[in-house]
Amino acid sequence: MMAVQYESLRNPLVIMLSVPFALIGVVLGLQWSELSLSMPVWLGLIMLAGIVVNNAIVLVEYISLQLQQGVALDAAIVEAARLRLRPILMTTLTTVAGMLPLALALGEGAEMLQPLAVTIVSGLSFSTLVTLLLIPAVYRLIGARAG
Numbered sequence: 001m002m003a004v005q006y007e008s009l010r011n012p013l014v015i016m017l018s019v020p021f022a023l024i025g026v027v028l029g030l031q032w033s034e035l036s037l038s039m040p041v042w043l044g045l046i047m048l049a050g051i052v053v054n055n056a057i058v059l060v061e062y063i064s065l066q067l068q069q070g071v072a073l074d075a076a077i078v079e080a081a082r083l084r085l086r087p088i089l090m091t092t093l094t095t096v097a098g099m100l101p102l103a104l105a106l107g108e109g110a111e112m113l114q115p116l117a118v119t120i121v122s123g124l125s126f127s128t129l130v131t132l133l134l135i136p137a138v139y140r141l142i143g144a145r146a147g
Contacts, residue, residue, distance in 0.1 A: 011064060014139050015056040021134070022052045022127035029122020033103075035115045044119030051095060051120070052127045055088050059135055073143045077136045085132065092128045096121050 026045065035041070062084050066076030102110055102117035 010142050011060050014135060014142065015053060015060050017138060018052050018056040018127050018131050018135060019049055021130040022048055022123040025126025026119050026123040028126065029118050030115075032122070033114075033118045035118055038115050040113055040116035041119050044116040045123075047116075048120050048123040048127075051091075051124055052131070055091065055128060055131045056135055058088055059084050059131060060139065063136075063139055067143075073140065077140055077143075081132065081136050088128065088131065092124055095124055 023045075026041075026048070030036070030041065059080055062080040063076050066079055067073065071079065099117040099121050101107065102113055103121045105111045105114045
């Protein structure tokens with residue numbers, strides 16, 4: 001679906017690259033919190049995939065917009081990273097802050113949904129670093145070969 005929207009495979013592949021790294025964060029978070037796979041974890045993974053892809057789309061879309069306006073590849077990547085850093089961090093931090101009490105199992109009945117919150121907090125935290133650092137680098141490598 002994204003390949004049709006972007007009319008290429010480059011952008012969707014770069015965007016989808018952030019999802020496996022979110023899974024690495026989830027595995028680390030579940031190990032750290034000593035939680036096992038359960039239904040709330042699977043629900044958290046579905047939610048996490050949407051959030052992670054959205055963060056990558058925000059960055060890649062702005063790079064594409066800059067390139068369409070004739071900006072050089074390196075300048076477009078730097079400008080996109082600079083201008084989209086704040087929106088990506090704001091989205092991530094508000095989601096993490098909202099889920100943190102649940103992830104720490106604070107309050108009555110929180111332990112039931114703790115796996116969902118740990119999944120989202122750990123996966124989103126890890127994938128945000130990947131989105132901000134690895135996605136621009138991969139876009140640069142793929143863009144240099146394509147251009």
